Amino acid sequence: MILLTRKAEFSSAHYYWNEAWSKEENERVFGRCANKNGHGHNYTLEVTVAGEVDPVSGFVVDLKELKEILQREVVGVYDHRHLNLEVPEFAARTGMIPTTENIAIAIWGRLEGKIPGAKLHRVRVYEMVDLFADYYGEL
């Protein structure tokens, strides 16, 4: 078994807000991240897949195909968007708060089962170079 990692980048806006809480409670817990005008990051996504090496192609997955899947499923949906306002899984009331952890979980949900010949192993999302979240599909 080989692990293969592909990177992609997207730049998005977000804010943290729990609709069940008062404004004061949101500001106390989330601090500056609760500013409803939003703020943004250059996110770096690392998707690691696990699989056997095809004896003919020598590939675990076709990287071009993986790149296209990441583009279609994630980058095309998140890049230069406001996550809270434009991406359904982070919509107010029905969605998750777009923290780094939840972005990794949501990306797992977008990619799982869509990569031919390989199993999703890890989704890593860097919000900044000194902060990142990992999700391994653990419920």
Next chain:
Amino acid sequence: MAGLAQIARQSAGPRAYLTRRYRLSASHRLHSEAYSEEENKAVYGKCNNPHGHGHNYGIEVTVGGPVNVETGMVCDLVELDGFAQTNLLRRFDQKNLNTLDEFHEVVPTTENLTREVYRIFQDFRGARVARIRIEETGNNSFKYGEELGKG
């Protein structure tokens, strides 16, 4: 998608890991009282220089656990940063590691530093420390703790 969002709002959210990277600059000298002077030189080479030398360590602290359903977070980052500031950076940053109590009995190799940082973060109450990874230089790194993604 809706399935995962739904799970994340239940009391036991999916398990994820959060890694925070800190910088720490310190000096050390690798020298063991158990070795003779010649043996120290043979084992530690230039790291045995009596005057010591230093590194800009990159310290990665990984905490793991269920994502809190109300905050979307594994742990409060402000709490983690505060703990790191008090218990790691204030004690170790801009210091000579050999002069610290933690390294009186053990040589301040980055292996031992990694285990010590892991031990320190076991006292963090905001989330469970899963792993410590330390880059001594761009060419050397050390990991201690659990294998991630194994429950």
